[in-house]
Amino acid sequence: MRLLVLAVGTRMPDWVTIGWQEFARRLPRECPLELHEVKAEPRTSGKPPAALMTAEAERLRAALSARRRLVVLDERGDDLSTRQLAQRLEKWQGEGDDVVFLIGGPDGLDPTLKAEAHERIRLSSLTLPHAMVRPLLAEALYRAWSLSHNHPYHRE
Numbered sequence: 001m002r003l004l005v006l007a008v009g010t011r012m013p014d015w016v017t018i019g020w021q022e023f024a025r026r027l028p029r030e031c032p033l034e035l036h037e038v039k040a041e042p043r044t045s046g047k048p049p050a051a052l053m054t055a056e057a058e059r060l061r062a063a064l065s066a067r068r069r070l071v072v073l074d075e076r077g078d079d080l081s082t083r084q085l086a087q088r089l090e091k092w093q094g095e096g097d098d099v100v101f102l103i104g105g106p107d108g109l110d111p112t113l114k115a116e117a118h119e120r121i122r123l124s125s126l127t128l129p130h131a132m133v134r135p136l137l138a139e140a141l142y143r144a145w146s147l148s149h150n151h152p153y154h155r156e
């Protein structure tokens, strides 16, 4: 199983890239965590947020492969404990599909993408900056993997 994070926005600040890499590189070869970025629509275009999100959704869809489980990161999604996330990862691994985690841009994700997703999860009830979600998600996935594999990073 591959874990792919598909995110709106390129040219992230260094702290985002460093934070992402810090955790993504810890995942083992049999469960790699990869990042794929699509361009955000320029916020200077004067387009309304819905039009910006539609354009970004087209780019996200173009980057999606056919056989994958789609998980949307959304502040209104389901709350998962680390154990629940670990159980999800184990289940997805058993099903054999790659898992794609979608992170929206500054205005969020187009509602049609949210509707298409198999799951919607949140990392907090707070609205987080989209850039910050990347390292937080990488850490959460590494922690969940650690729990499943009895790795000292997270044991219960």
Ligand SMILES: C[S@@+](CC[C@H](N)C(=O)[O-])C[C@H]1O[C@@H](n2cnc3c(N)ncnc32)[C@H](O)[C@@H]1O
Pocket (backbone or CB within 6 Å): 072, 073, 074, 075, 102, 103, 104, 105, 106, 107, 108, 109, 121, 122, 123, 124, 125, 126, 127, 128, 129, 130, 133
């Ligand atoms: C600034 S937020 C967009 C907020 C926007 N008002 C909305 O309704 O989605 C940008 C992206 O970051 C992610 N995000 C923000 N807060 C999150 C949270 N608490 N949990 C999970 N993902 C979050 C989502 O993917 C969202 O599309």
